[in-house]
Amino acid sequence: MTDVSFHDYATLGATERSALLARSETDLSSFLERVAPIIEAVRTEGDAALARFGQEFDKAALSPDRLKVSEAEFEAAFDAVDGAVVESIRFGIDNIRRFHEEQKPEPMWLKEIRPGAYAGDRFTPIRSVALYVPRGKGSFPSVTMMTSVPAMVAGVPELSIVTPPAPDGGVDAATLVAARLAGVDTVYKVGGAQAVAAVAYGTETVRPALKIVGPGSPFVVAAKRALAGVIDTGLPAGPSEVVILADDTVHGGLAALDLLIEAEHGPDSSAYLVTHSRRVAEEALAALPEHWARMSPQRADFSRAVLCGRHGGIVLTRSVEESYDFVNAYAPEHLELLSQEPFLHLGHITEAAEILMGTHTPVSIANFALGPNAVLPTSRWARSFGPLSVTDFVKRSSIGYVTAPAYPEFAGHARRLAEYEGFSSHALAVSELRDTYLKPRG
Incomplete structure (x- = not known):
């Protein structure tokens, strides 16, 4: 038996459930x-x-x-x-x-929004x-x-x-x-x-x-x-965090193995196994001491601190739907869908920065070799941020180009709205005054 934090989700009140979502960096x-x-x-x-x-x-x-x-x-x-x-x-x-x-x-890219009027984006x-x-x-x-x-x-x-x-x-x-x-x-x-x-x-x-x-x-x-x-x-992007969602098609020892991947980063990491299968939970508990014995002492100590502390452990739910609810509330940096049929679960997950599918895609492979970026939002920021990408290194400029034949229609609408909002210079810029400056010099 270990002193791994074990949470029977059905017995937890709202305050206790909320506490499970906290990370080490929540209060800075x-x-x-x-x-x-x-x-x-x-x-x-x-x-x-x-x-x-x-x-x-x-x-x-x-x-x-x-x-x-x-x-x-x-x-x-x-x-x-x-x-x-x-x-x-x-x-x-x-x-x-x-x-x-x-x-x-x-x-x-440029698109013709109306005849003779173009708008698009440029990336630099x-x-x-x-x-x-x-x-x-x-x-x-x-x-x-x-x-x-x-x-x-x-x-x-x-x-x-x-x-x-x-x-x-x-x-x-x-x-x-x-x-x-x-x-x-x-x-x-x-x-x-x-x-x-x-x-x-x-x-x-x-x-x-x-x-x-x-x-x-x-x-x-x-x-x-x-x-x-x-x-x-x-x-x-702060200290590492992972959720392993395991269904009843996998061995709990495998879930425990993958749970340790991010937990070994340091005592400020967060790591949860969430499952509706008591068998999987008990197998994971039984396997953790065996896995720790195979790890280096420092990494074993780091992961014990996480899994036996306030930011990690095992969460036993009443149903797979309740597991989905926990994952979406937690919005993890890394999520493994540990299942023989992971695509059955994918559609139910909306809040996770990285979703790794099946029994052959542990976080280790994603962190080092697969290709998708492993620099990911932490501390529930997966609800509004995605992984680091090429777009984080470029800036976007909007491009607009209105030709002379298209101008009158756009000017009329723009002037009407400018006058309604009380911006006189906006309105003047698309008034007849502009037409006088655009006439060819004779």
């Missing part, structure tokens, strides 16, 4: 207070603050003149990473690129974007792949990566390999709230960016929120 007030002086220090002190915070928070041997990864460090990274790992990075990048190339919008890349790659509880070349590739497909001309330094002042070698293979050559050794501030304001070394994307800790999320008026902070 304490984090906002703690990041405020960090942001101000970076704004006023620049590189000196970044080096100091690198030493203080990351225990990194770092000086202001070593904040940017050198070409020699890139070359050393390829020597340090096993060739098989490099091949897997190439495989993932290739699939991610294939997927995101299909997302890329046409540069421009954002000029500069910073990609946040976390490191605190692990190394994430996969995040480098997921953020860099769609940005490259979109054609962003100025790309940079910010990532926390290691104690030796370096950067994870596989992250550098993934960056170079994806096409990104600028990497800064800075993480946390100070990284967000650095790319928002710029420093002597770090070039400012118009936007920052990528997942991070509550400190990173808080810094993004605090700096949202300075830099576009993109979709809200």
